[in-house]
Amino acid sequence: MIDVILKKGKEKAAVLRHPWIFSGALDKVKGKPLNGEIVSVWSAEKEFLAYAYYNDQSRVALRLLEWDQNTEVNKAWYQQKLKSAIASRKHVLSENTNTCRLVFSEADFLPGLIVDKYADFLSLQILSAGIETVKDDIIDILREELNPIGIFDKSDAGARKHENLEVTQGLLWGETPPEFIEVKENGVVYHINIADGQKSGFYCDQRDNRLILAEYTKDKTVLDCFCYSGGFSLNSLKQGASHVTSVDSSALAIETLQHNLTLNGLSQDKQTSIQSDVNKQLRVFKEEGKKFDVLVLDPPKYAPSRSALDRAARAYKDLNRLGMLLLESGGILATFSCSGAVDLETFKQIIAWAALDAGKEVQIIKQFSQPEDHPVRISFPEGEYLKGLLLRVL
Known part of the structure; x- marks a missing residue:
């Protein structure tokens, strides 16, 4: 195995069990490892630190896997990690819930692997060169452990480009998923x-938050922005909302939402779908003098990296300012950020700016987070990407 030596004083992250080491921390590479190959990582004082995936095409040059020098990272190692991750989610699945995240990358000690369960199908995202090299082993283990009908590749995220990997999508094993899977x-x-x-097909990271928000929607008018397949809309209607307006720019999202309304036997008379850019539609509602009792803002990732933070902050502020102006006095705003670069305190500050610009007083009622099948490893706080606030706008 090829050895990688860190610069003096750069071993702290590895000692603290953080799974990333950036390229600038490397001193020597004793050989020419392939991208995705497992290497031994050593301090400048020649102390063993960990085994890691190596990639000289990525800013994250080393993704640490195993800190015990006597433990071999082989197929049995991957099987143990996958079995442990799957077992920890078993209680999440029930007669009423047959979809969840089974593997969450670094949080489950498998950097670059995400596995989601949708009924009897699995969706995989492979985001690191290291996991790409053992993809066949991963598929074999998942087949053995879960016996799915099919395994589908959704490795189409931009993160693969940072690892010098091409985006991929398609059937990996078993039956091709039908046009619609019922979950x-x-x-x-x-x-x-x-x-x-x-x-990967469905945002199961909002499972708990959909239930929490629905408690506030009985007999209320609701505006669900960036509604996608209708998670917040459907839960609100099921809880007895008087009317829900759902907005998304995607025609497929709106079509899927309509399917889901029918599936759940929910009244079409109490729901309106609008295919439109959310920011433009909010301005239209403002010009029309429309008001709502409850509003959901669940936008896509505005800050994919810290370099985009200033621009993202302005986008979040303007979006929330517009939302606050559309609420009845005392209305409820559920607002989210899935940008890992935006921490909760920064998000609160952005909301404070939005409230100031909107001329509104705002109370924080609850704080939202990601559910337990998206755990946050204490040594990897970057895994805490989803945060949100439940606000009363006065």
Whole structure:
């Protein structure tokens, strides 16, 4: 195995079990490892630190896997990690919920691997060169452990480009998923499209938050922005909302939402779907003098990196300012950020700026986070990407 030596004083992250070491921390590479190859990582004082995936094409040159020098990273090692991750989610799945995240990358000690379960199908995202080299082993283990009908590749994220990997999508094993897979989450039924849908097919990271928000929607008018397949819309209607308006720029999202309304036997008379850019539509509502009792803002990732933070902050502020202006006095705003570069305190500050610009007083009622199948490893706080606030706008 090829040895990689760190510069003096650059071993702290590895000692603290953080899984990333950036290229600038490397001193010597004793050989020419292939990208994705496992290497031994050593301090400048020649102390063993960890085994890691190597990639000279990425800013994250080393993705640490195993800190015990006597433990071999082989197929049995991957099987143990996968079995442990799957077992920790078993209680999440039930008669009312048959979809969740089974593997969450660094949080489950498998950097660059995401596995989502949708009924009897699995969706994989492979985001690191290291996992790409053992893809066949991963598929074999998942087949053995879960016996799925099919395994679908959704490795189409931009993160693969940072690892010098091409984006890929398609069937990996078994049967091709149907146009719509029927899944259940908290008793709500969804038709989701793995092949053509966003990300891995369905945002199961909002499972808990959909239930929390629904408690505030009985007999209320709700505006669900960036609604996608309708998670917040459907839960609100099921809880007894008087009317829900759902907005998304994607025609597929709106079509899927309509399917889901029918699946759940929910009244079309109490729901309006609008295919439109959310920011433009909010301005239209403002010009029309429309008001709502409850508003959901769940936008895509505005800050993919810290370099985009200033621009993202302005976008979040303007979006939330517009949202606050559309609420009745005392209305409820559920606002989210899935940008890892935006921490909770920064997000609160952005909301404070938005409230000031909107001329509104705002109370924080609850703080939202990602559910337990998206755990945050204490040595890897970057895994805490989803945050949100439940606000009362006065």
